[in-house]
Amino acid sequence: MPEYSCSDSLPGSLFDVIIVGSGVVGCAMARRFTLEGASVLVIEKAADILDGASKANSAILHTGFDAPPPGSQEHGCLADGYREYLDIHARLNLPLLECGALVLAWSSEEADRLDGILQNARRNGVTSARILDARQVLSREPAVGDSVVAALEVAGESVIDPWSAPYAYLLQALDNGASLARNCELLGGDFDGVEWSLQTSRGQLRARQVINCAGLYGDLVNQLLIAESNFEIRPRKGQFVVFDKSARSLLNSILLPVPTEITKGIVVCPTLFGNLLVGPTAEEQQSRSDTGVEANELHALVERGGRILPALRRHTVTATYAGIRPASEHKDYQIQWYSERNYCCVGAIRSTGLSAALGIASYVYRQYQDSEHRHVPLSNCQWPRVAQVADPGPRDWQQPDNGGIVCHCELVTRREIENALSGPLAPGSLAGLKRRTRVTMGRCQGFYCSAELCELTEGCFEQPLAVAKK
């Protein structure tokens, strides 16, 4: 496995491409460039992948029905990313919940706006959308508040696993020859007209091309490397509440509000892990890393969820979290090649990056080819199958010799944890282990399994779970 652990020195060899950042966009980029035959190194400043914007989102695979119009970067990348996920997910063993979405109108004014959204969907190539009256909405979603007036149904909207997808993209890149260095922060770089020399927290690196996929830090990486940026990141926090698995049966589809200029609005959404999400909020903030949650926002989300699905008031919240969108002053993505400097910035991938990542990677690769860089695509590439932790299973707890269940809330076995810790792309933190296995993510939030987990993970993370025993 071409991963450079903290004790390894980094290679002095010249890479075709160094990708800065291992969020979902960097992972998809590494996959595309590797499969096309380029030599790729991904550098990530955190101890684990997916530690920025990609660690927390709504996990919706968007069709792009409400995306900016054709011709925008976001529209093209979303359409291609959506299609490619459908094409490859089964080969990588990635789950897909094809539940569809309803954009709910709660007043005649909102109902009047549905037709405009329908026209946008058709303009964007999403032809399956159609308007439902209140009776049709309630027959499809009987738990929705009966003051609903109408809805736009978008059949293709789906739910995916926000972590196993990018994990699989990067794993496929690594299995086919790419390299990864975590705990490796880009600090600066020089381009001599032919190649880049990058200064990192782990030493000097060389590459012909650099692709900035630094998400929430994209504008700062631009400043570090090319001393300019055509956008400024304006972090936009989104808080969520996660309802207990008992609430999951209350809905079949993703429930969306009629969107505003600023945000897609508060969504009520099933997860692939058998829960029900309400969120996200949309709050501008200065900090690029503060994912704290606030009681008043969470109460408002619970209240909002109860208005959409009245029976939700009888169910309990088991977790809360927040993510930060890498938004900017622009509406569209900011993907820009600086061909004369062998540099590309993939910036401001704000609220649809999970869905669009594969499309973004292909878009960037096409532009790279246009500037006369050519590689020979791999003829016989590896297709790793990632471990399945989505709720409908099959899961390891149903199989023999699994070592017993460690996390009873999420039914995570000792073998799943050991495999994650010893397997390829092993987690560099407890958060990473949670994203790979779901351990501690259930109703008790680790209350019952933390002691066993402490033992199992001893020596694995830079930041251990607890102070070492005497």
Ligand SMILES: Cc1cc2nc3c(=O)[nH]c(=O)nc-3n(C[C@H](O)[C@H](O)[C@H](O)COP(=O)(O)OP(=O)(O)OC[C@H]3O[C@@H](n4cnc5c(N)ncnc54)[C@H](O)[C@@H]3O)c2cc1C
């Ligand atoms: C609340 C919320 C809800 C969302 N819902 C959805 C949804 O339902 N569907 C959907 O498609 N999208 C959704 N998104 C959007 C999606 O999560 C983002 O578009 C996506 O995560 C952006 O990924 P990224 O790779 O560009 O950035 P990031 O995930 O931030 O990755 C950048 C990486 O670069 C690393 N890095 C930064 N600086 C350096 C440096 N100097 N050296 C080395 N490494 C560095 C960071 O540590 C990080 O790991 C949502 C986002 C939020 C916040």
